[in-house]
Amino acid sequence: MANLEIGGIDCRNLAAVSGTPLLVYDEEKIETQFAAATENFKSQEFDTEVVYAAKAFSCTAIFEKAQQAGAGLDVVSGGELYCARQAGVDMKKVYFHGNNKSTEELEMALKLGCGTIVLDNDMECERLITLSEREKISIDVLLRVNPGIEAHTHEYIQTSGSDSKFGISIKKTEQIQSLAQKVLDSSYVNFKGFHSHIGSQITETEGFEKALEIMISFISDMKQQGVPAEVLSIGGGFGIRYTEEDQPIPLGEMAARLARICEKQLAEKNLQLKKLIMEPGRSIVGEAGYSLYKVGFSKDTDTKHFLFVDGGMSDNIRPALYQAKYSCDIATRMGEAKDKTYCVAGKNCESGDILIQEAQLPSSAAEGDLLVIYAAGAYGYSMASNYNRAGRPEVVFVKKGKARRVLKRETYQDQLRLETDEQLIF
Numbered sequence: 001m002a003n004l005e006i007g008g009i010d011c012r013n014l015a016a017v018s019g020t021p022l023l024v025y026d027e028e029k030i031e032t033q034f035a036a037a038t039e040n041f042k043s044q045e046f047d048t049e050v051v052y053a054a055k056a057f058s059c060t061a062i063f064e065k066a067q068q069a070g071a072g073l074d075v076v077s078g079g080e081l082y083c084a085r086q087a088g089v090d091m092k093k094v095y096f097h098g099n100n101k102s103t104e105e106l107e108m109a110l111k112l113g114c115g116t117i118v119l120d121n122d123m124e125c126e127r128l129i130t131l132s133e134r135e136k137i138s139i140d141v142l143l144r145v146n147p148g149i150e151a152h153t154h155e156y157i158q159t160s161g162s163d164s165k166f167g168i169s170i171k172k173t174e175q176i177q178s179l180a181q182k183v184l185d186s187s188y189v190n191f192k193g194f195h196s197h198i199g200s201q202i203t204e205t206e207g208f209e210k211a212l213e214i215m216i217s218f219i220s221d222m223k224q225q226g227v228p229a230e231v232l233s234i235g236g237g238f239g240i241r242y243t244e245e246d247q248p249i250p251l252g253e254m255a256a257r258l259a260r261i262c263e264k265q266l267a268e269k270n271l272q273l274k275k276l277i278m279e280p281g282r283s284i285v286g287e288a289g290y291s292l293y294k295v296g297f298s299k300d301t302d303t304k305h306f307l308f309v310d311g312g313m314s315d316n317i318r319p320a321l322y323q324a325k326y327s328c329d330i331a332t333r334m335g336e337a338k339d340k341t342y343c344v345a346g347k348n349c350e351s352g353d354i355l356i357q358e359a360q361l362p363s364s365a366a367e368g369d370l371l372v373i374y375a376a377g378a379y380g381y382s383m384a385s386n387y388n389r390a391g392r393p394e395v396v397f398v399k400k401g402k403a404r405r406v407l408k409r410e411t412y413q414d415q416l417r418l419e420t421d422e423q424l425i426f
């Protein structure tokens with residue numbers, strides 16, 4: 001009976017020191033993914049930039065790793081902006097996204113020297129122009145447009161219109177032109193180009209190819225209308241391997257292919273671009289993350305063998321939210337025959353709190369064993385909640401046999417620190 005090792009450390013030791021549920025990141029895997037993107041997303045024709053999408057997993061330690069890798073940062077809130085600043089990130093490399101940034105967040109972005117705001121709508125554009133004039137602070141902007149492509153896993157569809165809450169439909173050329181003109185006429189906001197993001201967990205290049213074709217053709221049309229774009233961001237959404245059903249194109253290959261596709265499309269349109277941007281999130285941190293849980297009770301029903309673990313939807317809502325699939329092992333029984341089908345369920349008070357509906361595991365699995373869920377590094381911790389007053393798990397980074405705690409376990413006391421009883425004065 002062998003134990004799983006992560007980054008050269010026996011998971012029993014990790015759980016003994018840090019407790020469970022525990023999120024463990026293999027730092028070398030994160031570094032490999034950053035390098036795969038930055039080294040392959042290159043072109044002789046234009047500059048390129050890899051921008052890490054913080055929403056996948058955000059904390060000071062991962063922001064530092066992004067910075068070390070030379071990547072920029074995509075943030076979507078004042079909280080992520082603040083964390084970036086505290087992590088010592090070069091704010092010029094920060095892209096601030098979001099469909100409903102508050103006035104306070106826009107002011108904060110200006111004052112912190114955020115490099116680029118990705119504008120979502122007309123009202124935001126006007127607000128930013130007003131604020132930048134008031135503060136006399138310059139800022140670059142990209143405008144998020146919706147190319148009418150929706151891509152998920154290996155399928156993409158071209159939609160006729162756009163009802164997305166993000167960005168402006170590419171079909172609304174007059175609206176886009178007039179927004180861009182406002183920016184071009186303003187003194188402190190610099191129009192740089194366009195942004196599009198077509199979906200998530202995309203494992204093929206087809207959807208991106210179509211999106212690039214549409215976006216480059218659009219940029220060419222816009223140029224003729226007096227709107228010069230020099231930067232194009234194609235967003236994120238690069239798929240990872242959650243289960244053996246997923247066969248994603250490796251990130252490095254995807255990055256290289258996107259650069260080639262862009263070069264080809266530009267040549268066909270006889271167009272030049274200064275910079276192409278990609279925004280991977282999941283593909284940087286997803287497979288590097290391992291969720292370790294302690295196995296508790298088990299229970300048989302008429303149709304299921306439940307195996308309960310000491311976490312659940314409060315630390316990983318993805319299976320309950322959109323039936324996301326994962327693979328797992330009993331980390332303390334590696335190599336044993338997987339001769340029983342279990343339903344791995346969490347301890348949160350919801351029937352839907354099932355982490356894996358059908359997992360093949362050793363029938364010897366018992367209370368006190370550790371269960372590992374693989375590829376748990378993206379959109380798990382960042383979407384974690386305190387449902388049932390569950391504390392968010394501890395997070396450790398491991399590398400070459402060494403481990404460091406980067407996020408402490410949230411205690412009962414931590415959760416009570418916001419409680420108060422104050423009279424409100426009006």
Ligand SMILES: Cc1ncc(COP(=O)(O)O)c(C=O)c1O
Pocket residue numbers: 053055056074097197199200201235236237238279280281282283
């Ligand atoms: C604008 C934008 N960029 C990048 C990403 C990152 O996507 P992923 O983590 O799937 O690469 C997202 C995810 O929602 C996004 O909305």
